[in-house]
Amino acid sequence: MSTVVRTSIGSVCVCDGININIAKPLSRQCRFFPTSVSPLLSCFQKKCDLNLPRPVQDAADSKISCSLLNVQDGIDDEEACELVSGVELSIGEGDDTIRAYLFKAVKNNNGTGLLLLSDVFGLEDSFTRDFAYRVACNGYNILVPDLFRGNPWTKEQADVFEEWIGRQNPERIAEDISRWTKWLFDEFMAAGISKKLGVVGFCFGGGQVLKVLAQDHGSCFGAGISFYGTRMDPIAASDIKAPVLFILGDNDPLCVVSEIQNIQKKIGEGSKVVVFPGRGHGFAHRPGSPEEDVDAEHAYVIMRDWLYDHLVV
Template identity: 70%
Template sequence: MFSEKSNFNLQKPVQDAADSKISCSLLNVEGGIDDEACELVSGVELSLVEDVFGFEDSFTRDIAYRVACNGYNEIASKQICSILVPDLFRGCPWTKDQPDVFEQWIARQNPERIAEDITRWTKWLVDEFMAVGISKKLGIIGFCFGGGQVLKVLAKDQGACFGTGISFCGTRMDPLAASDIKAPVLFILGDNDPLCKVSEIENVQKKIRRGSKVVIFPGRGHGFAHRPDLLNKPTLL
């Protein structure tokens, strides 16, 4: 087990047009679900599971571009990278102007339906890579609500498709799912996060295979990594 204290400085990505190319498009995955796919000549295929504000949120899209531009460019340059940001909430994400009805909104997000959608877009990712002769280079990243979904996805997958996962400030995690996970997971959170407690994440990490890691940012609250506008506000899930 690893546990680290870290400082955090997120900078604007710099894109060299001569070395790589980004394209972004809205696609329809089987079942009538619109998702955003971002491709970069970079070298990995990822699914990015958004927080409760949905796949069209500007911060979600910004993170997708940042990961595409910087996160994997050094790892596997000159190959094809696809980042899929699914519409997890079927066009009805939560909005900041309705804080009093969050629990009612979250109760309408059927876990079985979400699991079916995730299975559908995972198949799309696999098919995309298999079409170009590449297999088992899939990763999954989730933020807040999506960070909790990372555990469920990896537990169900059991190492069949996804080789790794990253959970930022994951909420509503199922600790029982951890023992079924076959891929290493990187957990990133702040030690001042009331919705993603360090002790709970460390307990989850202990149940996962060797190679998983917990990185803790001192003084940071919920959503610090991707939502500076709502920094440390506990209403963000």
């Protein structure tokens, strides 16, 4: 079990020999997962203590800090601040520091830990954060690591994407993911809170899902979800021991349906491919039209049910 020690400059979470620096609560941003049919409504700013977190009593039910979130029907302002807490974490020191955000369900926490691997826009992207908030609202504890160590891709770099991606060392990314996976294991599985972890990824992160599960061999992760994964390694599929849900559109040149179906067959029984007709890349976590909003909502429900059936029940 991790313990948090208050200091004059912040809090330090010591986790089985790894120092986890709890830097600060999440900043107040007012852009949330857009969907025209979602029960989640508008964001609001609640006057609650957003200074430093309180000491953690238990990994499953501790309240790290209040933060903003979308509000469900029937939930008043007083309750809404209690639904999800968020905090920035870091492992390592100096140039070896790697950051992550942890979103925790404060009420109705089911104890399950999830790893969310972002697209190339990184953990600071509002769409990624909004999605993580929403998943946490469903009772999960979801960790979003900084895969690119503060250097995500931006649209201004459109002409040099291959150059940018070439600078992202795959061995370094894999090692960073492994370190955060160990933290999740210590925080939830070793503590006896969660039976298995889950991993979810979008685009670039969706491709990383296969690598993570192939290296894991079923020891930590009980399920994976890949949204329109890119740069996937079909060879890794045969080493995966956990069921994987693939969600994609049939109009996505970066994630071809036939290739995903072949990968799914290599993984074997229990995995599933869900194809949305007419949808392109990124529709589920950054929808760009009312029609995509509807399919994004449907994809979210499919993902939510998959997580529940494979990790909670």
